[in-house]
Amino acid sequence: MLDISKRVLRQVGRTNGKYELIGEGDRVLLGLSGGKDSLILAHALKSMQRKAPFNFEFKAVTVDYGMGENFDTLIEHCKTHEIVHEVYKTNIYELAEEKIRPNSSSCSFFSRMRRGALYSAAKEMGYEKVALGHHFDDTAESFFMNLIYNGAMRSLAPKYTAGNGLIVIRPLLQVRERQLIEASLKHNLPTIGDETCPSQHFEEKMPHARMEMKHLLNELEGRYPTLFSSMNSAFANKHFDAFL
16 A cells, blocks of 8 residues: 555545545445546545544546547556456547547547446446546636636535435545645656547637636746645635625
8 A cells, every 4th residue: 555645645534524525334436547636535535444433435436538548557556556447338439539629629529428437437337426537736727717707616626416316425534636746756657648538639729718817826826825725724614794
């Protein structure tokens, strides 16, 4: 088992306790893309499984888009660290070739299809919870994207019930992205990058909103170092005063 940062593990534990993400007898399916976030989460769940005062099962599932991806290194990593893992084959790439219009962004399409595949895998395998690797930077970026582009004050929830009855959880939601980067580099994790992103195979307009928000938040944090801790407190202390 990797010696994942104690700070990360404490944050995952606090988030789990606060929002009751995983408990006794739960069966959790982890969406394992092979990126740093989901890989660190896999090891965090493995640590929790060994140390928590309750028993639960979890299985990591990697969605195969059907475009010839090679997951050998990821499969071997999971085997070495005794992480139960399965590659879930789909024809998402074939469907994308039929449905995505030229010069349009495919990211939202693949995101929806990947999530749908994870839900299908969970239902087929008998898991009632799906764990995703979103972190606090994702939360902040989503909040500002919704505020600026959609006129809504909405972000990522640590726990919610999907329309099909599955419970979706985000155990890393109070962990900063830089902590995950540090942990990934420290352990030289065999992360999978953009080479397996299907959008790389399409001529399209690349999405820009999230990267713009990332740059904006980096700039703001440089000016206001407590920005992210203040945002974390603000998300937990919502007040709705009447506008005059």
